[in-house]
Amino acid sequence: MAKETDILESVTSSEYKYGFSTDLEMETAPKGLNEDIIKLISHKKGEPEFMLEWRLKAYKKWLDMTEPKWPNVTYPRIDFNDIIYYAAPKQKKKLGSLDELDPAIKNTYDRLGIPLEEQLILAGVAVDAVLDSVSVATTYKTKLAELGIIFCSMSEAVKDHTELVKKYLGSVVPQTDNFYAALNSAVFTDGSFVYIPKGVRCPMELSTYFRINAENTGQFERTLVIADEGSYVSYLEGCTAPMRDENQLHAAVVELIAMKDAEIKYSTVQNWYPGDHEGKGGIYNFVTKRGICSGDNSKISWTQVETGSSITWKYPSVILKGDYSVGEFYSVALTNNRQQADTGTKMIHLGKNTKSRIVSKGISAGKSNNSYRGLVQVNKRAENARNFSQCDSLLMGDKCGAHTFPYFEINNKSAHVEHEATTSKIGEDIMFYCNQRGISEEDAVALIVNGYAKEVLNQLPMEFAVEAQKLLAISLEGSVG
């Protein structure tokens, strides 16, 4: 039938838009992991001694740890000695301004649609860009500095804001938290650092674009966001990678600290290369993200739109330590073809009158597998804790899978916990109904998915919400038929 061939055609032709790679002169470490490699990374980055010690400590612990087996995903064993742990574009000298950036790097980011030019002040977005292992540019640094805001690469922070880094790095996600967090602690190469001083409302979106470019490299970035008392910041990260046949590992750690009356909004649009439709290649996205509402009345809100990666394993969590603190998790996780996602959140209620809200929207298409895994924990002394969880699954066609694993550990009788879950399926009948009203397959998918994901997309800053909508539609092209 003409119809079916068309659909097939559109599946095969809807290529991953960000799949190009850039030829850059790179400086890379030899494959494999040992103390010498870690010393090399630390040396290359000109780090102070404490950082190297911290890394080596993590490495020793990591050697004794094992990979987690509980996620609902399957993949061949990873050879951690077959990975390059450091790759950096060769820069002739330290950059004085953006104009001095290697044009090839700038071109990479232009093709990704990432604004590096100062004219982007107009868009109100400050960008830190991480290519493979190192941060290549941070825009608006000066403007933010006037307000006392620090927004720089992690490498710079280690050198220029050592005390803050010493105090907070590993304070929310300890080195031994899990296998990948330990690995990241040993070998992380860059990432972003944000500090918002007391009482300051950050006037623009801060954002980081992560890009894996080099072959055989792992990307291990480390992000630390500190919101001091009464401050506010909205932070957004975007991720892409070239199409490659082999799998690449991405193991990041993100730590957020919200002090008294502070608010952090952290949004992610994750579009790492997902592999082809047979499941070949793609990024293993094994990420630990956690925030702590350390002071009273603080708030942390995670929003994630996850469309890429061949495997996603991440649970952005909030520790609600301060009284009256609020934790939120809004997620759209889309899997297509052979992608696998096991994602969700943990809300740990410690303080009194703490509130958490979980809105998870899973979308599975093709032969993919999509799991929500979430923990709501109310500790003994957390009087009057409130949680609301909504976990929805949308199935496109009948070859995909959706699973929910909600866990509740309630140790205080005053807790109020609500959980709702729904599953809907978009099959041939709904598609035909839309077609019969003049709506094409593609537009119908966009209509349905955007309606379904609206509550989450609404949490994103406006311009990114529009991008995310398009991304969802593109990722599902030809998935129903």
Place this chain on the structure above:
Amino acid sequence: MITLKDLRATVETEEGKKEILKGINLQINAGEVHAIMGPNGSGKSTLASVLTGREGYEVTGGSVEFEGNDLLELEPEERAQHGIFLAFQYPVEIPGVSNTNFLKTAINEIRKSKGMEPMSSVEFLKMMKEKAKLVGLDPSMTSRYVNVGFSGGEKKRNEIFQLAMLNPKFSILDETDSGLDIDALKAVAEGVIKLKTNDNAFLVITHYQRLLNFIVPDFVHVMFDGRIVKSGGKELALHLEENGYDWITDMKETAEA
């Protein structure tokens, strides 16, 4: 408007292909209302599916010409954009998509196919109000998800509301009357009558005379085992209501003997 010549179609079943439509001939002109009646399983809904291009049905012979186009060459959404509308016997529910958003998308897709600009929100809302009134639909239903949680009768009424909004040239109503209470039937039928012009046409599939009391057909056809075995005026429907389909079976058996 639409001409069917010796239309044959099979459906894919577990036991292989099964012929359901066995040579349908039908001509419907602008300004006409045709009714199709016939026993359960005779192929009425299949005919609607084939005309609207539903997957799973294969046309094995014959032709359909719609306003000078070879209808069978067009994709389902293109047929809709050309002005073919089906009020479904079993309307589906679309979670997460409001009626408003659904219809806005449909209208703008149809307009786009004609090289027209999208309709302004003001104009759209005005039209929604008007048409809801015309078919007696509670305006609050327009903000609800398409058919989700609607009663059987509400779903049918919503189909006619969509018909009013999209203003198609050729509409097929597949048992729109079933599941409607007497007042709703009257409201829906009156709506359809108001929508009828000299430029559009209707094919009404029904088992009962009562709908045809309101929407008076110019022609009535009896479908039996994938063929139109008898055609006549509106009085044929009355005859069927009184005598059932036995006389057709008898007639066929006599003819075959």
